Structures are given as structure tokens and as C-alpha cells.
Amino acid sequence: MADNNYDLVVLGGGPGGYVAAIRGAQLGLKSAVIDENQKFGGTCLRVGCIPSKALLESSHLLVEARDHMMEHGITATKLTVDLAAMMRRKSGVVDTLTGGVAQLLKKNKVKAIVGRGKLVGQNQIEIAGGETITAKNIIIATGSVPMALPGIELDGDRVGDSTAALSYTSVPRKLVVVGGGYIGLELGSVWSRLGSEVIILEAMDKVLGGLDQEIARTARRTFEKQGLQFRTGMWVESVVRNGDKCTVNIKGGETIECDRVLVAAGRSPNTKSIGLDVAGVEVDQRGFIVTDSHMKTSVDGIYAVGDCIGGAMLAHKASEEGIAVVEHIATGVGHVSYDTIPAIVYTHPEIASVGRTEEQLKAEGVNYKKGSCPFGANGRARAMGSAEGKIKILADADTDRILGVHAIGPRAGDLIAEAAVAMNFGASSEDLARCCHAHPTLSEIMQEAALAVSKRAIHT
16 A cells, blocks of 8 residues: 655645755655656646746747848748647757656656645645545645636637647737736747747836836837837727637727737736635635744644745746745745845846846835946947846945846846845945956846946946
């Protein structure tokens, strides 16, 4: 008879769940992770972050070859797109990484259980089919699902969410994206590069509403030059499919005809039908699980991490929470530095940020100073032929401690890591400015922006 008693069971095998299970095993806990999908890795790895980045990379290479290679003295003729091959490459990347997760679970002696799990008590999870598992500690890491909008019925084909948009079998002639956030911009960019006319509809009066708005405005202008069309203040009331065509009905009477509709209006917690009510786990009005500072729920021995508890709905935030919870269970100490979690939009140029925006500092009444440096002032960016964008640093006017860093430009997602590390150590803009940065590199822009905070910039 199988031993179904564990020290730790994680419900959900995404970036919060499988990482927590592995860390638990490393700390000597008998651990298991449950996921209803055959491949572990969660939405991020299977139908989110990774496949979208694979398509972003492929489509970016097309634009580089088609529009920019001649600048380097390279001429490409008869350029064609094999969409099926592009999709196979995407799937291959996913298969390799999900296989890697399976190996990591095996290496760390974590029991991987395939099946839909449901809480049936304070310490018990039932797997669809009848098996029941008992655990001293349970972590809920069920993630999130695409947000549904009233009046829009998804058919997974002509009217679909981000998962459908990762697997179109042909390039839409005209694609309407409902939602001007990072998902809409990333997938809109993919299909625009491949030849679609892309119209992004946003209900608010601005796109990328959560970002520093100076950076967001720069981003909008840049993407409009690339061919993306933005329509703000547009509330979509319904979508009607007629054969291979769709009609998008907008409040006020306007309609837009298109080939496909991508609904990318955000994500909702995946907390339905997992037995939270049976176990007595409290959720808020939006369905997010309520937790304390240690991610403990209203029930002793049950914790929750990642998208299902709200906050920044990012894979790396979920992983940090998963590790922190397990370390708290095993050692009594676990911590997540929420103020220094970076966020990235993987368009080209990339957008990256960490810490507070200028709008937040103004709303909080914080006395701050700022400095910025454009990528155009950087030799490496010019040599790459990718000189759009800037890095902006916000620092406390009295202490000079860095409060936020925001960037748009090539490889901004990699550059922001330096800022996150600096902020974790409580660095000042002066600290960053006095660190020698190699020349010629893009990282010099970070140093120059730090110098600009105290009006000592050399190259701008």
C-alpha cells in the first residue's frame, strides 16, 4: 500500500508550486506536488511566458532580417515565414523545459502526482479518481486563468484568449486585441511582425496603466511607429462571430470587423472548485485567497502563493513566495522583498521596472529627484542599431536611496536586474554611479542615469 502521508504537499505545479516542493525536499521535508497537466511547469511554462517569448524572438528575427539587415550591408532575398516551423520550435522549447522540470522533481525526490487535486479537509487533498493524500503542510499554488469579460464568449478559435493566440495556424489579416496590458502588447507585437493589422482596444485612457507613465508614453509612440494601432477609452460590449469573421461591438455604437479577437484583459485567480470552502480557507470578493505576511491562510497548516493570492501576478514573484513559505515552515524564517520585484514587458524594445513609479511617489507625497539617460547616448546601443528608449532612476531627495528604476530599450529586462540588486541592498544613486561599468556595454546607461540624478551626467 502506498504511503500517502507527506510533510508538504503543493497543489499546483507552476513556478510557485514546483519550486516550493523542491525547496521543501532540500530542507528534509517529504514532499509531493500535484498538477492536473501531464507536463509540470504551470501556465507560465506551458502556455504563457515561455512560448510567448519563443514567438517574440522568432518574429523579431523576421523584422530584423526584413527591415534592418541592409543597414549592416547584408541583403536577404525571398524572405518567407514558415509558421508551422515557428510553432514547432516554440513547442520544442516548451517540451525541453517541462522535461527539465520533471527531471528536477525526480532528482530532488519530490513525488510528482498527475491529477486534479481538491481539498477535502484541513490536512487532506483528494485526487480525482479517489486517492487521498494527507499532509502536515499544504501550499496552494493554483495560479490564475485569463479573465472573462461580459458579452464576449470565447470559442478558442476566432475569439480566444492568450493560449489560443499562441497557436494560430495562419496569420490573421486583421487582429483585434482587447486589453492594452503586457499580454496584449506582447502577443499583438508577435502577430503584427508576422503581417497582421493589429488594433489594441483599451478601456482606460492609457495603455500599460501600471507602469511609470513617462515610460508608457514612450512605449506607445514606439509601438505605433512599428504599426500597432491603439484605441483608448474603448469599452467592448460584445463580440459576434460569423463564420471566419468577427464583429467587435464597442460602447457608443462603433463596430470593428476583423478575422480574430484576442481577449487579453488580465487574469483572475484560479481558486474555484479546489475545495477551499470545504477546508474553510477564506477568499476575498475577487476570489483571491486571503493570507498573512507569511502566506498563511485562515486555516492552520494551509498556505498559498503566487497569482492565486494577488499582488504582482508574475512567475518570479510566485517562486520567491514558494521558497519563503517552505523556509518559514522548516526554519521559522522566510521573507519576500516585495518592493524590489522587477516587472518586464518583452516587446522590442523591452520595458522593465522595479520599485515605485513617479506617479506613486507623487501620490505618496515623497520628495524625490530623478535622472535619466537615453539609449541613443550609448555607444553599444548605437553599434547594435537599437538606440530607442531610456533608463530613469528615482531617488529620495534627502537620503539619495533609490526608490524606483524604469527602462525602455534593448535588453531592458536584463539591465533591470542590477537595479533590483542595488535596491535590495539599500543603495543610493551615488553608490550605483560610482560602480565602474564596462565599456562599451548597455549597462553604462544605468550608471549614466545614476550620475544624472545628481546632475553629474557625462554623456547627456
